[in-house]
Amino acid sequence: MNKSQRQRIKRRIEAQLTCFERQARQGQLSRGDLLRSFRLRSALARVDSESFGRCLRCEQPLNFDLLQNHPERMICGECLNRS
Numbered sequence: 790m791n792k793s794q795r796q797r798i799k800r801r802i803e804a805q806l807t808c809f810e811r812q813a814r815q816g817q818l819s820r821g822d823l824l825r826s827f828r829l830r831s832a833l834a835r836v837d838s839e840s841f842g843r844c845l846r847c848e849q850p851l852n853f854d855l856l857q858n859h860p861e862r863m864i865c866g867e868c869l870n871r872s
C-alpha cells in the first residue's frame with residue numbers, strides 16, 4: 790500500500806468516527822455502531838504502521854477496496870476461509 794492509499798483510508802476512518810460521534814451526542818448510537826467505532830479507533834492507531842494492510846497470518850497485502858470499506862480487517866479472505 791502506498792502513502793496516498795494509506796492517507797485515503799485514514800481520512801475515511803476519521804470521517805466515519807466523526808459521524809459516529811455526532812450520532813452518539815444525539816443518543817443514536819447502536820451497540821453495533823459502538824463496537825464498530827472501537828474497531829475503527831484501533832485501526833486508526835495502526836494505520837501508519839508497516840504491518841497495517843497486511844494479513845496477520847500470511848502477511849499478504851489485503852485487498853485495498855476491502856480495506857477502504859473495512860479498515861478494521863486484519864485477516865485476508867483466504868486465511869479467514871481456512872480457519
Ligand SMILES: [Zn+2]
Binds near residue numbers: 844848849869
Ligand atoms: Zn492471510
